[in-house]
Amino acid sequence: MTREGYRAALDDLRADVRALGDDALTQLDDGLTALETGDDDLAEEVIDGDAAINDRYLELEGDCVDLLALQQPVASDLRFVAASFKILTDLERVGDLATNLGRYALAAERPADEVDVRAIGADARDQVAAALDAYEDGDADACRAVAARDDELDAHCQRASERVVRDLLEGEAGEDSWAVERVLDDVSRLLLTVRDLERVGDHGVNVAARTLYMLESDPELLY
Template sequence: MARTDYQSSLEDLRDDVLYMSEVVAERLRTGLDALERKDERIAREVIDGDAEINDMYLELEGECVDLIALQQPVASDLRFIAASFKIITDLERIADLAVNLGGYTLDAERDLFPDVDMQRIGRATLDMLDDAMSAYADEDVDLCYDVADRDEEVDAMCEAASELVVRDLIEGDYLGESEDDAEIETLMQDVSRLLLTIRDLERVGDHAVNVAARTLYMVENDDELLY
């Protein structure tokens, strides 16, 4: 492969990773929308679209493997390809978490704990993901650190939301509304799904930090944010 073709392949890989991130972010937005609106149709769109993301991931994985096997890149090029491979893995997992949101929408029996602002948490994680991918696109080191710093805020939001659910469950009348075991079991399943939703959104933030960490390593050979 001529040098110009090789450089073009590297740029194509970057563009493809950025495109995948746009699709994944849109799936996450759609999953949050389905959750907020309790919309079964939208939820199924997110779930049914997972195969497309998986195919995209496998195709990009193949691009990374081919570049390493055929071109034997070194130094910054090798770090770029390795980082891109790790980033698409994080993106695929975020897409899986979006699918979870669709599943929670379909399974929820009732709308509990309206004081828990799931959309606020979701927007914060989406902003982290968008900025992490911007850092990757522009090789912006400062933005990598900014994304990592914001993870503590998201973690605090998720912890507060989980504590609110548990406190309301204990202090509220939810468990006293019925003596029917089946209804109580259904209630506890809904509570469990809500807590899982909070956990999954927190994980989206963690994956965004992973993207920022891999980008920092790609640009400066600095593993400070890797964990």
């Protein structure tokens, strides 16, 4: 591979990682919409769409391995390829978490309205999108900003989980054992939804952490 071809391959990798991230965020958006509206068809689309995310993830991991093995990058190029390799895993897992939302939407008998899942999801999505921007632009300050805002998302998720449990304790399911079981199912799904959205945000922080290390060899956000 010529020097020009090598630089083009690095540029292509950056663009491809961003594209995979955008695809995962689209899946997340659709999963949130399915939860909010109870749209079973959209939920099925989200679940079925996970295979394409997984296939593309494996292709791009292969590209990273080829660059490492065949081109033997050094210094900043090595950090870039290694960071991209790690970031791909976080983006694939965002896709997995979006698939979970699709499954929760199918299992629910009614749209979730006890907590503002859409707002939590928007915060989590914004963290991943901001981290992808930082990766694409090579912006170290933006990486630190993503990590700094994660505490807000964690607090939002904590408040939502506490509200779900409080509503369960204060609610009245009566003596009907089936009603009790339905309430418990709803609570379990909501708690899992909140947990998964918090994890989406965590993956955004991971992307920012890997990007910061790529840019400045700074492990500040890795631990």
